Amino acid sequence: MFQSVMNIISLWALPVIILLILTMGLAKKVPIYEVFTEGAKDGFKISVGIIPYLVAIIVAISMLRASGVIEMTGTVLAPVLNYFHIPVDTIPIMIVRSLSGSAALGVFSDIAHTLGPDAYATKLAAVMLGSSETTFYVLAVYFGAVGITKLRYAIIVGLLADIIGIVAAVSVSHWLFA
Amino acid sequence: MNYIFYLLIVISIIAGAINGKLSDVVNAILTGAELSVKVAFSLIGIMAFWLGIMKIAEKSGLVSLIAKILKPITKRLFNELPEDSPAIGDVAMSFSANALGLANAATPIGIKAMTEMQKENIDKKSASNSMCVFLAMSTAGFQLIPATVIAILIGIGYKNPTEIIAPTLLVTTIAFVSAIVIAKIFQYFWPAQTVTTPDTSKDGGEN
Numbered sequence: 070m071f072q073s074v075m076n077i078i079s080l081w082a083l084p085v086i087i088l089l090i091l092t093m094g095l096a097k098k099v100p101i102y103e104v105f106t107e108g109a110k111d112g113f114k115i116s117v118g119i120i121p122y123l124v125a126i127i128v129a130i131s132m133l134r135a136s137g138v139i140e141m142t143g144t145v146l147a148p149v150l151n152y153f154h155i156p157v158d159t160i161p162i163m164i165v166r167s168l169s170g171s172a173a174l175g176v177f178s179d180i181a182h183t184l185g186p187d188a189y190a191t192k193l194a195a196v197m198l199g200s201s202e203t204t205f206y207v208l209a210v211y212f213g214a215v216g217i218t219k220l221r222y223a224i225i226v227g228l229l230a231d232i233i234g235i236v237a238a239v240s241v242s243h244w245l246f247a
Numbered sequence: 248m249n250y251i252f253y254l255l256i257v258i259s260i261i262a263g264a265i266n267g268k269l270s271d272v273v274n275a276i277l278t279g280a281e282l283s284v285k286v287a288f289s290l291i292g293i294m295a296f297w298l299g300i301m302k303i304a305e306k307s308g309l310v311s312l313i314a315k316i317l318k319p320i321t322k323r324l325f326n327e328l329p330e331d332s333p334a335i336g337d338v339a340m341s342f343s344a345n346a347l348g349l350a351n352a353a354t355p356i357g358i359k360a361m362t363e364m365q366k367e368n369i370d371k372k373s374a375s376n377s378m379c380v381f382l383a384m385s386t387a388g389f390q391l392i393p394a395t396v397i398a399i400l401i402g403i404g405y406k407n408p409t410e411i412i413a414p415t416l417l418v419t420t421i422a423f424v425s426a427i428v429i430a431k432i433f434q435y436f437w438p439a440q441t442v443t444t445p446d447t448s449k450d451g452g453e454n
Contacts, residue, residue, distance in 0.1 A: 078347065082344075082347045082349060083349060083352065086352075087300060089309075090300055090303050090304045090307070090309060091300075091303065093304075093307045093308075093309050094303040094304070094306065094307040096307070097306075097307040097308060099303060099306045099307050101303050104299075104302050104303050104306050105299035105300065105302065105303055106299065107299075107302060108298045108299040108300070108301060108302025108303070109295035109296065109298055109299035109302075110295075110298075111295075111298050112291055112292070112294040112295025112296070112298050112299075112355075113291050113295065115294060115298075115358060115362075116287050116288065116290040116291040116294050117287060117291070119287055119290075120283060120284060120287045123283035123284075123286055123287055124279070124280050124283040124284075125252060126283075127279045127280075127282055127283040127286070128275070128276055128279035128280050128283065129252060129255035129256055129259070129279075130255065130279070131275035131276070131278055131279030131282070132255070132256060132259035132260070132263075132272050132275045132276060132279065133255050133258065133259045133262075134275065135259070135263065135268060135271040135272045135274065135275035136258070136259040136260070136261075136262040136263035136266065136268055136271070136272050137262055137263065137266035137268050138258055138259065138262035138266075141262060141265075141266070174395065174399075177396070177399065178399055181399055181400065181402075181403045181405075182403055185403065186400065186403050186404055186405035186406065191400075191403075191405075192411065195393075195396050195399075195400060195411045195415070196411055196414050196415050196418055197418075198393070198396050199390065199393025199396040199411065199415040199419070200388070200390075200393070200415045200416075200418035200419035200422060201387070201388050201419070201422060202385065202386050202387065202388025203386075203388075204386040207357075207382065207385050207386045208382065208386065210290075210354065210358065211357055211358060211361050211378075211381075211382060211385065212361070212374065212378075212382070214358040214361055214362065215358075215361045215362055215364075215365040215371075216365075216371065216372070217365075217371075217372065217373065217374050217378070218248065218372055218373075219248075219370075219372050219373035219374065220248050220373075220374050221373055221374045221379060221437055221440075222379055222430070222433040222434075222437050223374050223378070223379045223382045223383070223430075224248065224251065225433070226379060226382070226383045226386075226426060226429045226430045226433060227382065227383065227386040227426070229425075229426075229429050230383060230386060230387050230422050230423075230425055230426035230429065231386075231422070233421065233422055233425045233426075234387070234418060234419070234421070234422035237417070237418045237421040237422060238414075238418045241414045241417055241418050242414060245414055246414075
């Protein structure tokens with residue numbers, strides 16, 4: 070029930086928003102075509118403008134992933150996680166989640182396919198992946214678009230929230246599924 | 248960020264050398280750089296579209312209407328922004344798009360919100376408190392339905408994939424609320440932004 074309602078909302082959200090905005094624009098006598106093109110002009114400038122920030126972040130993270138350090142961290146962390154009854158297979162997802170969205174999705178597919186639908190690790194990984202966003206990507210794109218280079222406490226807040234998310238995912242999944 | 252950037256690269260090179268994967272690390276520079284351009288270019292069209300739509304929403308008064316409705320909440324979260332700033336309406340729309348899983352709309356609108364906040368920012372190089380709060384909201388990734396995850400679970404024959412919706416929602420809410428609270432707390436402990444005087448060094452030579 071809840072899911073079918075959500076599916077309908079997801080399907081209709083965009084068309085309704087677009088219709089609403091255009092209709093309200095015309096009703097308020099806004100020259101919508103003219104204003105649309107005027108606004109759209111910045112699309113190219115902003116997208117191209119974030120390239121330097123994206124290159125810095127994505128290259129650094131690609132190098133990190135290629136270096137094998139994520140697997141090394143997993144081996145080091147394994148005893149600690151065993152102690153808390155956290156499946157070792159979910160370690161890569163915890164580390165990769167804030168760094169790269171596509172990598173985290175790849176890791177999750179891998180866990181899901183190798184361990185199967187009944188494994189606790191699959192459920193825990195699903196909750197971890199579904200409940201967070203790629204912190205470094207959002208950071209690069211949003212701050213890159215306006216040319217911010219001094220991030221102040223933004224990155225610490227993002228990473229702390231990710232850690233809280235992991236702890237919450239482990240606790241909630243343990244309570245529901247384990 | 249200077250240290251994080253440095254650390255990411257130094258760790259990659261050292262670990263790559265230890266693991267005998269140094270050539271992979273070097274290749275990753277090229278693939279990473281290519282990927283960045285691909286990501287940015289794939290944004291151009293959809294970014295232009297949403298910036299165009301949002302401009303209409305702004306001119307018709309819709310954005311300021313949303314901002315007015317949400318004033319009791321946003322006044323606390325974004326206390327440095329003027330009450331009539333279009334950023335507040337943009338933040339609300341970006342949040343809604345994220346919650347519904349419409350990432351294609353959420354990113355351009357979020358960027359629009361950042362641009363509006365930058366207009367009120369006293370130091371154009373450093374993130375204002377409002378920007379940090381908004382970033383905290385966005386990186387926490389509040390989402391009602393984790394559609395991609397559910398699709399993969401269905402793919403492996405998971406019998407009841409919707410059972411992960413409730414725990415995911417609970418976890419994402421905890422992360423989202425704590426992100427905002429942490430951002431607001433840090434705001435009081437971090438040194439405030441200082442107004443930087445316009446850079447006059449470039450004109451210096453002509454005098």
